[in-house]
Amino acid sequence: MNAVLIAVIVMVILSLCRLNVVLALFVGALVGGLTAGMGLNETIGAFTDGIGDGSEVALSYALLGGFAALISYSGITDYFIGKIINIIRVDSTVKTRTVTKLVIIVSLTLLACMSQNLIPVHIAFIPIIIPPLLSLFNELKMDRRMIAVILTFGLCFPYVLLPFGFGHIFQEIIKKGFDQAHYTIQFDDIWKAMIIPSLGFVVGLILGLIIYRKPRTYKTVSDEVFTAKVIKPYTVVVTIAAILGTFIIQMTTESMIFGALAGILIFFISGVFNWRTMDNELTTGIKIMAYIGVVMLTANGFAHVMTESGQVTTLVEDMVSLTGGSKPLGIIFMLIVGLVVTLGIGSSFATIPIIAALFIPFGDAMGLSSLAIISIIGTAGALGDAGSPASDSTLGPTAGLNMDGQHHHIWDTCVPTFLLFNIPLIIFGFIAAMVL
Template sequence: MNAVLIAVLVMIILSLLRLNVVLALFIGALAGGIVAGIPIADIITIFTEGIVGGAEIALSYALLGGFAALIAYSGITEVFVNFIIRALNKEQSKKARIIAKISIIGALLIAAVMSQNLIPVHIAFIPILIPPILSLMNELEIDRRLIAVVLTFGLTFPYVILPVGFGQIFQNTIVTSFETVGVDIAFGDVAPNLIIPASGFVIGLIIALFYYRKKRNYETIQISSQQERDTSKATIITAVLSILATFTVQIMTDSMIFGALAGIMIFFLSFRFKWKHLDAELINGIQMMAYIGIVMLAANGFASVITETGHVTSLVEGIAEVLIGQKTLIVASMLIVGLIVTMGIGSSFATIPIIASIFVPMGIELELSMPAIIAIIGTAGALGDAGSPASDSTLGPTAGLDADGQHDHIWDTCVPTFLFLNLPVLATGFIAGMIL
C-alpha cells in the first residue's frame, strides 16, 4: 500500500463524512505514516515540527479576521449594501436583480484575479470584502457555492496562465524544478504550454454559472455585535484609509500580518471609536478566522508527514513500471498523482518541486515532447489546489462566506470547486499532454 495514497484518501473520506478537518488531517497523517513504517512517536514529532511552517499564515488569518470585523463595525460596507437593497426594493424588477447579481459576481471575479497579479494580496481581500456583503447576497438569493467557485477560480486560474505576480512565482518554480534535474527551459515557454490546461478553469466556471443559477435562501444574520453604527463622513474616511493602509503595507512588506496590523492601528489611533468596543470587535473577528488558521497549521503538519514517507516517488515509479509503453495511461496517471499529492499538501507551489523531480525524467524516458512535459507538470501541480480541504484557495473563500455560519467548508466550497474546476482541468491537462 502506498502511504501517500492512504493518507490523502483517509483525510478526504473523513472530511466528506463531516469529521472536523483538523482531526481528518491528523488521522490521515497518522495512517500514512504507519503505512510507511514510521513509528507513531516519530509521526507525531514530524507533524508537530511541520506545524511551525504554517504559523505565519495562521496569524495572518486571525489578524485579517479581526480587521474585517472592524471594517464591518465601521459601517462603510453597510452603507453601500443598504443603498443597493433600497434601490432593488424601489425598482422591484427582475431585470434590476439580474443586473445586481451579475455585477456582484463580476466584481468578485475581478477582485480575485487582481489579487494574484495587479494587487498581489492573495486571499487578504476575502475576509474584508465578503462578510459585509453577505446580507446583499442573501437579498439577491445568490447561491454561495457559486461564489466559492468564482473566488477559487480567481485564486487559481491567474497563476497558471499569467506570468506576473503569483503566476511568476508558480511558473518560475516550474523552471527551477526542471533545472534541478538537469533540464533547461525558458521562462517564456511555460505560460504558452499551459493555455490548454488553463482553459479547463474557464470551462468549469462557465458550467458552474449555469448550474448554480437558481435561487438559494439564507437567513440574514448580524455578524457585528454592534447594532448601531456611526456612519459619518469621518468614519467612512477612517475605514477607507485603513483598507488602503492594509493593502499598501502588505505589498511593501510582503506580509499579511503587518498589513492587517497597519489597518487595525489606524482604527485605534483615529479615536473615532471607543477602544473597548474596537477590542471586542477585534476579538470576535479573530475568533471567526482562528479555526481557518488552525486548519492551515494542521495542513502543514500533514504535508510534512507525506513528504517524510518518501512514497510519492514509489507511487509514480510503480505506475510507470506497470504502464510502461502505454502513453495514454501514463499521462493520465501522472495527472492523477499530481491531483492526489496537491489535495493532501494543499499547495500547488509546494507540489511542483516534488513531482517535477520524478515526472521530468519519466517524461523524457517515455519520449514525450518538452511542451507536453511542461503542460503535465503545470497541470499536475495546479490540480488539487481547488477542492483541497487544506488549500488556502478553498479556506479563503470559506472564511468569508461562512462568516455567519451558513456555509460548509467541505460540501459548499471543496466539493463544488473540485467538481467544476479540478475535473475540467484534469481533462484539458490530459488533452495537452497527448497532443503537444
C-alpha cells in the same frame, strides 16, 4: 496500497463524513505514517516538525482577518450593500434583480482575480466583502455554491496563468524545479504552457454559473430593513489610508504580517473608533481567519509526514511502471498523482517541489517537450487546490459564506469546486501535454 494514497483517502472520507478538517488531516497523517512503517513517535515528530513550516502564513492570515474586520466595521461595505438592498426592495422587478445578480457575479469574479495578481492579498478580501453581502444573497435567493465556485475560480485561475503576484511565485517554483533537475527552460515559457490547462478553470466557472443558477432559499437572520449607514469623511480617509498602508508595507517588506500590522495600527492610532470596540472587532476577525490558519498548520504537518515517509516517490514510481511506455497513459497517471498529492496537502505551491523532481526526468524519458512537461507539472499542482478541504482556496470562501452557519465547507464548497474544476483541468491538461 501506497501509504500516501491511503492517508489521502482516509482524510477525504472523514471530511465527507463531516468530521472536522483538522481532525481528518491529523488522523490521515497518523494512518499514513504508520502504514509507511514510520512508527508512532516518528510520525508524530514529523507531523510536529511540519507544523512550523506554515506558522508564518497562518499568522499572516489571522492578522489580515483582523484587519479585514476593522475595514468592515468602518461601515463602507455596509453602506453600499444597504443602498443596493433597499433599491431592490423598492424596485423588486425581474429586470432589477437580474441586473443585480449579474453585477455581483462579474464584480466578485474580477475582485477575486485581482486578489491574486493586481493586489495580491489572496483570501484576505473575503471577510471584508462577503459577510455584508449575505443579506443581499438571501434577498436575491442566490445559491451560495455558485458564489463559492466564483471565488475559488478567482483564487486559482490567475496564479496558474498570469506571472504576476502569486502567479509569479507559483511559476517561479516551477522554474526552480527544472533548475534543480538540471533542465534549462525560460521563465516566459511557463505561462505559455499553462494557457490550455487554465481553460479548465474557465469551463468549470461557466458550468457552475449554469448548474447553480436556480434560486435557493436561506434563513433570514433578521427581518429588519438593511439601513445604509452614515459615514463621516474622516472615517473614509482613515480606511483608505489603512488599505494603502497595508499594500505598500506588504509590497516593500514582502511580508503579509507587517502589512496587516501597518493597517491595524493606522486604525488604532487614528482614533476613528473607540479602542475597546475596535479590539472586539479585531478579535472577531482574527478568529475567522485563525481557523483557516490552524487548518493550514495541520496540512503542513500532514504534508511533512507524507514527505518523510518516502512514499510519494514510491507512489509515482509504481504508477509510472504501469504505463508500459504509453505516452497518453503516462500523462494521465502523472495528473492523477498530482491530484492525489495536492488534495491531501491542500496547497499547489507545496506540491510542485515534490512532483517536479519526479515528473521532469520521467517526462524527458517519454520524449515530452519542455512545454509539455511544464503543462503537466503546473496542472498536476493546481489539481486538488480547488476542492481540497485543506486548501485556502476553499477555506477562504467558506469562511465568508458560512458566517450565519448556512454554508457547509465540504458539501457546499469543496464538492462543487472539486467536480467543476478538477475534471476539466485533467482534460485540458492532458490535451496540452499531448499537443505541445
